[in-house]
Amino acid sequence: MAAAMEGMRTWRGLRSCWGARPLCSAAVPLCSRSYGVLPPPRDEKEKALLHRMLRVDHAGEYGANRIYAGQMAVLGRTQSGPLIQHMWDQEKKHLQKFDEILAENRVRPTALLPFWNITGFLLGASTALLGKEGAMACTVAVEESISEHYNSQIRALMETDPEKYKDLLQLITECRDEEMEHHDTGLEQDAQSVPGYWLLKNVIQAGCKAAIYISERI
Amino acid sequence: MAALLRGLRAGSILRGLCSGGPRYRTVQRRVHQAAVLYTQDYSKPDSTSSSSTSSSSSSSYHQHYQAHASEQEPKIPGSEAEGPQPNTSYANQDGEQSEDYETEEQLQTRILAAALEFVPQHGWSVEAIAAGAETLGLSSASSEMFTNGSGDLVLFFVAKSNAQLTEILAEQHNQVQLGQAEPKKTAQFLRDAVETRLRMLVPYINTWPQAMSILLLPHNIPDSLKHMSTLVDDIWYYAGDRSTDLNWYTRRAALTGIYNTTELVMVQDSSPDFQDTWTFLDNRIQDVVNMANTVKTVQSTGEAVVQGLMGAAVTLKNLTGLNQRR
Secondary structure: OOOHHHHHHHHHHHHHHHOOOOOOOOOOOOOOOOOOOOOOOOOHHHHHHHHHHHHHHHHHHHHHHHHHHHHHHHHOOOOOHHHHHHHHHHHHHHHHHHHHHHHOOOOOOOOOOHHHHHHHHHHHHHHHHHHHHHHHHHHHHHHHHHHHHHHHHHHHHHHOOOOHHHHHHHHHHHHHHHHHHHHHHHHHHHHOOOOOOHHHHHHHHHHHHHHHHHHHHH | OHHHHHHHHHHHOOOHOOOOOHHHHHHHHHHHHHHHHHHHHOOOOOHHHHOHHHHHHHHHHHHHHHHHHHHHHOOOOHHHOOOOOOOOOOOOOOOOOOOOOEEEEEEHHHHHHHHHHHHHHOOOOOOHHHHHHHHEEEEHHHHHOOOOOOOOHHOOOHHHHHHOOOOOHHHHHHHOOOOOOOOOHHHHHHHHHHHHHHHHHHHOOOOOOHHHHHHOHHHHHHHHHHHHHHHHHHHHHHHOOOOOOOHHHHHHHHHHHHHHHHHHHOOOOOHHHHHHHHHHHHHHHHHHHHHHHHHHHHHHHHHHHHHHHHHHHHHHOOOOOOOOOO
């Protein structure tokens, strides 16, 4: 596991060197087909659990996509445009990954997708109207929530059976690492200097928690 | 009616509102899973067990397989080949002579399967179950085992037919993968799948209105909705739907509507070989296709209009000099 983490860190380092999309290689799951990612569930309960996990992850990536789209709509032509575009591209890749997994495993997507579409866009756009710092504060809050959520999923999978869920764990860990990267980037970009930072952060995080709770079920 | 069903479906998600104790629900689930197993077992095992993701029924197959590995043998060729005869399945087991234990679900499955042939005579009722039990050499009082009576029989039949359809679709899918058959267009595929499934009702068409009303009883609605959603999900999966957005819901809702209305037409149809029903089905599928095309056209028109407006706005900004970078 430690070796895998080390390998992933090296890989991440390589990716950030390149900036653009890396070439696909067999050892890099983010580029390869995801049909092997989910192990066949043993019984109905496990299947329900896995589907729930994937549903909420998919909804989360979808929402994150829309948030960045909202931010780009406002700040797209400013100096922070390229940075937000880069983070958005990474989220797009995550969403594509989860789309594939959902389709392969016949997981029902959450019914609230249109709602997250609008809400995410509005959240991104309205925080971006507060300026670059506002957008970064939103990014920090959302990415922190998502990382926490992914961490709890990783914990749950590790507690159950790390060997069996190896591929799924790897995918979630990679997504979580990139979300943490976005979080750190946001902090670097003076997120905390926006007026009302603590209020904004807590409100957004409460909203994210509610969104996660609902998307697991509906 | 549709709104009522939707509301009841939402209610069924809050499982605690279902009538009957927990044991009753477990027995119901087991009977239906066993019904699915029954159908799968007496067809080619490789097509369904190859991937557990091909249908939700397969996963219950896996679950059941692991739970009752030693009892699988008695179910397969023995019980299928001699349905109405008395209990010879114990003698037909391969290598499991010591395990002459049959689970309650398997027994219930056999009784219900035998009861189906008495449905035209007795309707979907406890009498049919009793008659079925008698052909297996059991007392007719064993129909008391089914606390839901006719509901059990109807739900068993629905589960069995859905599983049969899934196998047929999986087989066709394999044929296409192997290049031995041409892939069908979506509309044609849906039409054929719904027709195949509805044709399974033909032997029981005279008593089917009774079965439909049984399925609408409040304590049967959660199960019948679950079977319906599994059926529709399976058909769309094999039709090639891999959507992960709102289309997932709209497509399944549309197909549910098509299936239910065609079923209603079928029970009132008296034309030879139900020709009117298939014509109705064609028209409904055509409606949905037209609707989808209209939506696409409206969307692209809307996009073109928006682009035109944006172009006009940019031109205006240029003309008034507002577009210069400062």
